[in-house]
Amino acid sequence: MRDVPETGPRSVTALLQDMFEHLQALVRNEVDLAKAEAREALTKAATGIGLLVASIVVAVCALNVLTGALVAALAAGLDLSVGWASLIVGIGYLVVVAILVAIARANFKNITPRRTARNVEADARTIKESLHD
Numbered sequence: 001m002r003d004v005p006e007t008g009p010r011s012v013t014a015l016l017q018d019m020f021e022h023l024q025a026l027v028r029n030e031v032d033l034a035k036a037e038a039r040e041a042l043t044k045a046a047t048g049i050g051l052l053v054a055s056i057v058v059a060v061c062a063l064n065v066l067t068g069a070l071v072a073a074l075a076a077g078l079d080l081s082v083g084w085a086s087l088i089v090g091i092g093y094l095v096v097v098a099i100l101v102a103i104a105r106a107n108f109k110n111i112t113p114r115r116t117a118r119n120v121e122a123d124a125r126t127i128k129e130s131l132h133d
Contacts, residue, residue, distance in 0.1 A: 072085075
């Protein structure tokens with residue numbers, strides 16, 4: 001781009017050249033901005049993922065401690081051995097897991113894009129009908 005402003009009429013070629021240089025600079029600046037925003041978003045996402053992983057690790061530790069407390073409470077409260085109390089708690093966890101798996105499987109069955117499939121079929125029928133007419 002020119003640093004010294006021209007005095008007097010400018011040719012169409014010079015005006016077009018300036019316009020394209022300004023457009024190129026604008027696009028370059030927009031791309032740089034998009035890159036910076038993407039970097040910032042990725043940094044935030046990475047931080048969020050790291051914190052989520054840390055919270056899961058702490059939750060697993062807490063679940064382990066609570067499981068031990070539940071086993072101890074069952075053993076003391078029901079006058080059971082620690083082995084039997086552990087078995088009861090383990091079976092309780094397996095029931096919870098079975099329920100969660102059943103719910104997850106039901107959710108996976110409903111992820112097909114039915115409306116999109118119907119629209120595509122309708123579009124195909126419309127195209128076939130228009131070709132036959």
